[in-house]
């Protein structure tokens with residue numbers, strides 16, 4: 001029997017503002033009070049794992065140990081079929097850290113261009129299939145943990161379109177739609193994304 005969260009406070013162990021917003025919106029209806037790793041001043045652990053599961057557990061455990069509060073981490077990324085699943089676990093690393101108007105962030109436009117450039121090298125007929133993966137890991141301060149995996153399939157478009165969402169959203173068109181994740185209403189993205197898929201499993205087990 002998997003341990004359950006119950007109600008109360010939970011730390012969202014991410015330093016990505018886009019994820020924090022999406023995860024808080026998904027958890028609040030279940031009566032959880034969401035604190036952020038950033039606002040608690042928790043350090044950002046190095047993501048030394050080679051799988052989404054390993055990295056999600058590294059982040060959740062680091063937060064639970066440092067805060068003494070049950071913590072939820074998300075490790076996610078985009079995989080391109082014609083690139084043998086890259087960038088995958090290294091999706092964030094492909095976007096260099098930059099400072100925009102004084103605030104730290106990652107250069108997503110550059111990263112999307114890098115993916116497109118590598119795909120172009122495969123020729124004009126290379127399949128443009130891609131998918132996002134998301135692993136959510138919950139870690140309790142006593143070392144217990146639970147993991148949930150999600151995925152959404154789609155294809156890559158170029159040039160990037162839309163201003164909503166974050167990261168690679170402007171180049172990802174989910175299967176069966178014409179708009180990119182950055183053009184869709186956030187509520188629509190939340191209903192079909194890799195994060196939504198993992199969350200549905202988390203909610204079924206934790207709050208069902």
Ligand SMILES: O=c1nc[nH]c2c1ncn2[C@H]1C[C@H](O)[C@@H](COP(=O)(O)OP(=O)(O)OP(=O)(O)O)O1
Nearest residue numbers: 014015016074075076077078091092166167168169
């Ligand atoms: O819905 C998404 N829409 C667009 N891009 C996305 C999405 N979900 C993940 N991604 C990309 C960007 C993210 O940065 C990277 C995951 O890297 P990942 O290490 O899990 O996240 P992160 O470093 O941004 O924040 P943190 O580790 O503090 O949670 O994949």
Ligand SMILES: [Mg+2]
Nearest residue numbers: 015047075092
């Ligand atoms: Mg990260």
